[in-house]
Amino acid sequence: MHRTRVRIVEDALDANNTIARANREDFDRASVRVVNLMSAPGAGKTTLLEAALGDLGAVRAGVLEGDVQGSLDADRIAHLHIPVVQLNTGSGFGGECHLDANMVRSALPALALSELDLLIVENVGNLVCPAEFRIGEDARVMISSVTEGEDKPLKYPLMFRACELVVINKIDLLPHLDFDLDLFRHHLDAVHPGVPTMLVSARTGEGVEEFRAWLREVAAREAVPV
Amino acid sequence: MHELSIATAIVDTATRHAEGRQVDVLAVRVGALRQVSVDSLRFYIGIVAREGVCEAARLELSEVPLRLRCRDCGREWEPGEPEFRCPHCRPGSVEVAAGEELEIDYIEVQEEAACIAPG
Numbered sequence: 001m002h003r004t005r006v007r008i009v010e011d012a013l014d015a016n017n018t019i020a021r022a023n024r025e026d027f028d029r030a031s032v033r034v035v036n037l038m039s040a041p042g043a044g045k046t047t048l049l050e051a052a053l054g055d056l057g058a059v060r061a062g063v064l065e066g067d068v069q070g071s072l073d074a075d076r077i078a079h080l081h082i083p084v085v086q087l088n089t090g091s092g093f094g095g096e097c098h099l100d101a102n103m104v105r106s107a108l109p110a111l112a113l114s115e116l117d118l119l120i121v122e123n124v125g126n127l128v129c130p131a132e133f134r135i136g137e138d139a140r141v142m143i144s145s146v147t148e149g150e151d152k153p154l155k156y157p158l159m160f161r162a163c164e165l166v167v168i169n170k171i172d173l174l175p176h177l178d179f180d181l182d183l184f185r186h187h188l189d190a191v192h193p194g195v196p197t198m199l200v201s202a203r204t205g206e207g208v209e210e211f212r213a214w215l216r217e218v219a220a221r222e223a224v225p226v
Numbered sequence: 227m228h229e230l231s232i233a234t235a236i237v238d239t240a241t242r243h244a245e246g247r248q249v250d251v252l253a254v255r256v257g258a259l260r261q262v263s264v265d266s267l268r269f270y271i272g273i274v275a276r277e278g279v280c281e282a283a284r285l286e287l288s289e290v291p292l293r294l295r296c297r298d299c300g301r302e303w304e305p306g307e308p309e310f311r312c313p314h315c316r317p318g319s320v321e322v323a324a325g326e327e328l329e330i331d332y333i334e335v336q337e338e339a340a341c342i343a344p345g
Contacts, residue, residue: 001336001337001338002336002337003250003334003335003336003337004334004335004337005251005332005333005334006243006244006332006333006334006335007331007332008239008240008243008329008330008331008332008333009329009330009331009332010239010243010329010330011328011329012232012235012236012239012254012328012329012330013232013235013328014235014239015235015238015239016235096228096230096231097228098228098231100231128228128261129228129231131261132228132232132260132261132328133228133231153308154307154308156261157259157308157310158259158260158261161310190307190308190309190310190311191308191309191310192310193310193311193319193320
């Protein structure tokens with residue numbers, strides 16, 4: 001008996017990335033652009049979608065709701081008469097803290113992709129894990145709300161670097177908080193120089209049209225090979 | 227919490243490459259930028275490896291510090307803070323030279339001694 005070293009040098013998430021590419025091919029075939037929406041719990045993902053999705057013009061949007069448990073968020077989106085599919089991650093080891101490519105793949109049969117232009121995947125609320133797992137999306141956006149404090153980009157650099165847009169939500173609360181918007185932007189610029197931001201209040205509607213315009217722009221993008 | 231998913235992926239990959247042989251050493255590189263808890267990863271790998279070829283493997287987890295490179299001046303450095311700007315020619319555009327790894331580097335497996343045919 002002797003020992004042999006086998007060189008592997010393979011990314012631990014290769015299997016996930018392979019499934020993400022398969023998802024992406026399905027989305028491309030159906031001409032659907034996909035947005036991966038990420039944030040901490042309670043940052044306002046569902047509230048922003050409720051505010052934005054009712055009025056996307058010609059863009060036919062659908063939503064895939066990722067939650068550890070329950071269908072509270074999907075029920076809220078369904079009121080908008082938008083196709084919505086609930087994906088629960090709770091069947092695993094206490095419930096997965098993120099969506100991965102395979103979970104999204106398992107939900108695809110429930111979605112009529114041919115009737116959509118844009119699919120928004122609302123990830124599980126979490127500032128660490130979702131950033132690790134590609135799902136076959138075209139764009140990754142995160143919401144950071146002003147109640148979370150200015151230091152979050154420095155604490156969760158992976159998440160803030162993984163997105164192409166940062167929506168700063170709950171700005172209606174700014175007069176009541178010590179939140180320093182300039183300091184937040186300074187921290188964000190340190191971890192992800194040049195990333196665009198949007199100031200939004202999903203509650204009052206301020207800035208929501210800008211977010212809608214971004215969604216329309218993503219829906220109109222050409223497929224880019226992954 | 228995503229360490230469980232990552233541990234499962236690591237053990238699956240090592241098991242596939244082991245092709246039925248017992249794994250003695252499992253070497254994994256974890257970059258500082260990945261926000262993976264090494265202790266937690268070690269704990270979960272121990273659980274998911276049970277009753278498989280990796281069950282008795284010694285886990286060698288090496289942590290790779292974050293290392294940045296400036297695309298403009300070519301300098302490389304290890305930042306103390308998560309600041310992705312060149313300290314020399316800011317706001318030079320910066321790329322990650324190291325620290326994004328999350329990879330199975332190698333495994334060491336037990337081979338049956340080759341049968342030497344009698345002369």
